[in-house]
Amino acid sequence: xxxxxxxxxxALARKHEPVIPMxxxxxxxxxxxxxxxxxxxxxxDCKANYLLDFxxxxxxxxxxxxxxIVDLWxxxxxxxxxxxxxxxxxxxxxxxARGVRVIxxxxxxxxxxxRFCGQHFGAIEIQHEHEYVSAHGKRFLIMHGDAMDAYIxxxxxxxxxxxxxxxxxxxxxxxxxxxxxxxxxxxxSLAGLIKSNIKGAKAAIQTYQxxxxxxxxxxxxxGVICGHIHYPALFEQDGLTYCNTGDWIENCSALVEDYQGNxxxxxHTDHLRWKDEIRTTNAHx
Numbered sequence: 536x537x538x539x540x541x542x543x544x545x546a547l548a549r550k551h552e553p554v555i556p557m558x559x560x561x562x563x564x565x566x567x568x569x570x571x572x573x574x575x576x577x578x579x580d581c582k583a584n585y586l587l588d589f590x591x592x593x594x595x596x597x598x599x600x601x602x603x604i605v606d607l608w609x610x611x612x613x614x615x616x617x618x619x620x621x622x623x624x625x626x627x628x629x630x631x632a633r634g635v636r637v638i639x640x641x642x643x644x645x646x647x648x649x650r651f652c653g654q655h656f657g658a659i660e661i662q663h664e665h666e667y668v669s670a671h672g673k674r675f676l677i678m679h680g681d682a683m684d685a686y687i688x689x690x691x692x693x694x695x696x697x698x699x700x701x702x703x704x705x706x707x708x709x710x711x712x713x714x715x716x717x718x719x720x721x722x723x724s725l726a727g728l729i730k731s732n733i734k735g736a737k738a739a740i741q742t743y744q745x746x747x748x749x750x751x752x753x754x755x756x757x758g759v760i761c762g763h764i765h766y767p768a769l770f771e772q773d774g775l776t777y778c779n780t781g782d783w784i785e786n787c788s789a790l791v792e793d794y795q796g797n798x799x800x801x802x803h804t805d806h807l808r809w810k811d812e813i814r815t816t817n818a819h820x
């Protein structure tokens with residue numbers, strides 16, 4: 536057993552508790568399919584309570600876990616596995632047991648799980664990538680997105696996602712939101728605001744988006760659904776659709792498709808907030 540497998544086993548080896556059935560409540564989100572990514576269980580800035588509340592209030596046919604659900608990198612540096620992180624794992628198995636198809640597409644932070652692609656962890660499917668056909672008949676490539684790092688290895692974004700700079704952003708986010716809560720203000724992604732207003736970060740995010748779209752086009756898909764960069768987005772460009780699910784350490788976001796085939800991004804923190812519907816953009820804007 537290698538170090539990553541040992542860390543994961545330790546995280547999941549807590550005393551097993553009975554799965555508590557979902558409380559009877561009108562779901563906040565009733566959808567055909569929901570995608571979440573970059574939860575980073577095992578990392579102290581994971582917004583586990585917000586995610587648990589979200590999972591308690593959804594009804595869907597399929598739930599995609601688009602990578603970095605468990606942060607093995609962080610667990611190897613500093614073991615952190617609070618009860619609410621474990622409860623999320625239980626909740627995912629509970630949803631699967633109740634008939635939701637749960638498909639896990641591992642990312643770079645939970646890369647060892649890629650060795651199990653094509654297999655099942657209980658009722659949860661593990662896939663390296665996946666093809667999704669929307670209610671409108673569009674074919675989407677589902678991937679975590681870390682393969683696109685080859686195009687941005689020397690960029691600001693790659694450095695921020697890989698070193699202490701990103702920890703600083705999350706430190707600002709953590710303490711800024713503690714202050715906001717103290718004065719009665721709702722959660723707000725200060726880290727996201729900082730990233731979206733730094734020229735180098737914006738350029739790196741745009742490079743990532745364009746490379747994901749290029750990969751989808753090269754392989755004959757109508758669009759791509761990914762995560763990885765912690766920047767939720769949904770737009771159409773040159774007949775292709777780009778969807779990024781965001782994350783649960785900054786933005787607390789998910790991608791949702793309703794039964795009519797409409798896709799939207801939502802944010803779930805102190806309250807549920809929907810983003811605007813899909814927009815059209817120009818590749819040369």
